[in-house]
Amino acid sequence: MAETKTKTVDDDAKTEAAGGLRGIDPETALRLMREMLLYRRFEEKAEEAYAIGKIGGFCHLHIGQEAAAAGSILALDEGDYVISAYREHTQALAKGMEPGAVMAELFGRATGCSKGKGGSMHLFDADRRFMGGHGIVGAQVPLASGIGWKIRYREEDHVVLCFMGDAAVNQGAFHEALNMSTVWNLPVIYVVENNEYGMGTAFSRVSRTEIHEKACAYGIPTSIVDGQDVLETYTAFRELAGETRGDGGPRFVDLRTYRFKGHSMSDPVSGTYRSREEVEGKVKNADPIAKLRDVLLESGDLDRESLEAMDAEARETAQEAFDFADESPWPDDASLYSDVYAELGRGRMFFDGRERPGGAD
Amino acid sequence: MAEITYREALNQALREEMERDPDVFLMGEEVAEYDGAYKVSKGLLDLFGDRRVVDSPISELGFAGLGVGAAMAGLKPVIEFMTFNFSILALDQVINHAAKIRYMSGGQIPCPIVFRGPNGAALQLSAQHSQACETYYVHAPGVKVVTPATPADAKGLLKAAIRDPDPVAFMEGELLYNVKGEVPDDDDFVIPLGVAEVKQEGDDVTILTHGKMVHVALQAARTLAKDGVKAEVVDLRTIRPLDVETILGSVRKTNRAVYVEEGWGYAGVGAQIVSLVQDEAFDWLDAPVVRVTQADVPMPYAKNLEQLAKPSADRVVAACNRVLYR
Numbered sequence: 001m002a003e004t005k006t007k008t009v010d011d012d013a014k015t016e017a018a019g020g021l022r023g024i025d026p027e028t029a030l031r032l033m034r035e036m037l038l039y040r041r042f043e044e045k046a047e048e049a050y051a052i053g054k055i056g057g058f059c060h061l062h063i064g065q066e067a068a069a070a071g072s073i074l075a076l077d078e079g080d081y082v083i084s085a086y087r088e089h090t091q092a093l094a095k096g097m098e099p100g101a102v103m104a105e106l107f108g109r110a111t112g113c114s115k116g117k118g119g120s121m122h123l124f125d126a127d128r129r130f131m132g133g134h135g136i137v138g139a140q141v142p143l144a145s146g147i148g149w150k151i152r153y154r155e156e157d158h159v160v161l162c163f164m165g166d167a168a169v170n171q172g173a174f175h176e177a178l179n180m181s182t183v184w185n186l187p188v189i190y191v192v193e194n195n196e197y198g199m200g201t202a203f204s205r206v207s208r209t210e211i212h213e214k215a216c217a218y219g220i221p222t223s224i225v226d227g228q229d230v231l232e233t234y235t236a237f238r239e240l241a242g243e244t245r246g247d248g249g250p251r252f253v254d255l256r257t258y259r260f261k262g263h264s265m266s267d268p269v270s271g272t273y274r275s276r277e278e279v280e281g282k283v284k285n286a287d288p289i290a291k292l293r294d295v296l297l298e299s300g301d302l303d304r305e306s307l308e309a310m311d312a313e314a315r316e317t318a319q320e321a322f323d324f325a326d327e328s329p330w331p332d333d334a335s336l337y338s339d340v341y342a343e344l345g346r347g348r349m350f351f352d353g354r355e356r357p358g359g360a361d
Numbered sequence: 362m363a364e365i366t367y368r369e370a371l372n373q374a375l376r377e378e379m380e381r382d383p384d385v386f387l388m389g390e391e392v393a394e395y396d397g398a399y400k401v402s403k404g405l406l407d408l409f410g411d412r413r414v415v416d417s418p419i420s421e422l423g424f425a426g427l428g429v430g431a432a433m434a435g436l437k438p439v440i441e442f443m444t445f446n447f448s449i450l451a452l453d454q455v456i457n458h459a460a461k462i463r464y465m466s467g468g469q470i471p472c473p474i475v476f477r478g479p480n481g482a483a484l485q486l487s488a489q490h491s492q493a494c495e496t497y498y499v500h501a502p503g504v505k506v507v508t509p510a511t512p513a514d515a516k517g518l519l520k521a522a523i524r525d526p527d528p529v530a531f532m533e534g535e536l537l538y539n540v541k542g543e544v545p546d547d548d549d550f551v552i553p554l555g556v557a558e559v560k561q562e563g564d565d566v567t568i569l570t571h572g573k574m575v576h577v578a579l580q581a582a583r584t585l586a587k588d589g590v591k592a593e594v595v596d597l598r599t600i601r602p603l604d605v606e607t608i609l610g611s612v613r614k615t616n617r618a619v620y621v622e623e624g625w626g627y628a629g630v631g632a633q634i635v636s637l638v639q640d641e642a643f644d645w646l647d648a649p650v651v652r653v654t655q656a657d658v659p660m661p662y663a664k665n666l667e668q669l670a671k672p673s674a675d676r677v678v679a680a681c682n683r684v685l686y687r
Contacts, residue, residue: 115467124466136457142423146430176423228602339468340502342526347602
């Protein structure tokens with residue numbers, strides 16, 4: 001197992017003169033590269049695992065959107081919260097969760113971060129403040145407002161990063177949550193990972209206004225960020241986190257990105273609602289890893305050899321995660337009934353007429 | 362002991378719990394400056410300020426979700442629905458989130474939230490404002506459901522609900538708010554969830570019930586008593602968890618049972634109780650278990666039709682007579 005990496009960014013990090021790295025110090029840029037490589041190789045490994053039946057149900061891969069995860073989450077402080085929808089494996093990794101624990105959760109094993117009870121769409125880590133992993137489109141948006149409410153209530157200095165897809169902006173919950181966030185000045189950065197498609201439906205077919213216009217009714221300052229450019233993303237989110245922290249209030253981001261694979265493992269990569277040309281064009285010209293690679297090779301902060309070594313390490317970590325998951329035990333039968341409730345107390349809680357392994361009523 | 366109204370009992374419970382635990386806050390429509398649509402939260406804004414007693418926009422799904430998020434992050438929200446009819450808008454946050462977050466996260470993320478407000482019919486509020494919503498809350502595992510009928514139960518159970526680490530749906534009643542009753546003066550009067558109460562003892566027939574129908578059941582019991590029939594009225598108080606022992610103990614004693622609820626029959630609370638009783642006390646029964654529920658129609662407006670639709674003490678008496686073969 002690879003060692004846990006520190007996800008906090010040094011506030012005193014020196015900045016290089018403006019240039020290819022856009023004022024980001026080389027150490028951070030290299031960290032971003034390592035992260036994105038990890039996410040890419042992890043997702044590819046998950047794809048393999050799904051194809052051979054190790055992962056069941058839904059599996060929504062983030063391949064192509066690595067910069068959106070790395071650039072935004074690594075810009076946060078450790079005590080900040082992240083909450084997301086169901087394309088969140090890489091976001092969990094970005095928040096510092098162990099690749100083995102994430103893969104084991106995808107495999108449904110007892111060693112999974114959610115003890116095998118959640119699966120791909122329900123990754124959680126309370127200590128690291130990764131608040132899920134949610135399957136109902138848009139429902140995480142008011143949850144994010146609630147976490148922001150707690151921060152405000154306790155007069156803390158954290159922020160909440162709330163991810164959602166482009167299609168989520170049409171849910172009522174989105175509008176209600178954004179409205180409340182301005183009424184109460186909540187420290188939440190609402191981020192739309194705008195990959196132009198809600199499952200199989202182009203966003204332009206379900207809205208007559210653009211994503212970046214959606215929050216103006218609530219008066220929330222909005223940014224448009226190129227989510228395929230990890231350095232731009234990182235810079236933008238450092239600024240946004242700084243603005244939001246304390247009294248800054250909510251922010252809204254149209255984070256433009258692109259999904260290289262299908263909506264889920266059941267969806268073809270292209271040829272249905274996205275043409276092969278469109279997808280291949282993006283893979284060729286808009287790969288966030290290739291973009292950063294080119295910048296770093298040009299600036300001399302990375303050479304081919306080191307890049308190979310980084311990639312090899314990423315592949316190794318992904319393989320180790322796979323092996324760990326594959327060798328892990330299944331949850332035991334008694335866990336079917338555990339954690340439905342925090343406290344069983346008095347009276348009957350379960351009404352299925354079954355004997356619960358290890359328990360009474 | 363003091364005689365206070367159900368409304369005052371709830372107010373006391375809220376005040377005491379908010380004093381006791383700084384993480385408890387109340388949010389909902391009109392709860393602060395208006396003192397509450399039904400005045401349950403009267404005076405709380407002055408005592409605790411607008412950080413803890415919060416007027417929300419009319420966004421049931423939104424503020425229920427905000428409450429769930431706040432609970433996930435460690436606070437103790439009390440989310441008021443002006444009535445449970447409007448909570449139907451928020452059910453995604455209750456059923457898909459509050460009820461399931463702990464389980465899906467493998468036990469990591471808590472959700473100590475209370476959803477409270479008046480439930481069921483009042484007087485001539487018509488179809489959309491008269492629904493008994495217990496079934497929607499009790500069906501999916503993960504939410505505890507409490508239905509106090511008296512001021513003492515309201516106070517003791519609300520305090521327990523707020524302290525409960527799990528999501529609790531706490532269902533009151535507009536027609537209960539003015540009911541008066543004795544409430545213990547204890548410093549810290551708490552009634553545990555999952556404990557039913559025999560409100561009236563008897564040997565001849567068991568009337569099982571919850572919520573405002575407890576009063577209808579007691580009225581029916583008084584009528585039956587005139588004819589020498591002694592009905593035992595068992596108030597469930599909590600729908601989940603369920604005090605199975607008290608329920609079955611009473612049925613084993615009387616050998617006959619009637620369930621009365623204000624909601625509809627299909628998949629109502631009574632349907633579940635009948636299943637329980639016939640499954641686990643079949644050999645003690647001398648008659649089928651019969652239910653008295655609302656007429657299986659939306660609640661009409663006209664005064665006479667509404668009366669016809671609602672369960673009445675007369676219908677309960679008739680049901681008891683049926684199982685007594687009188």
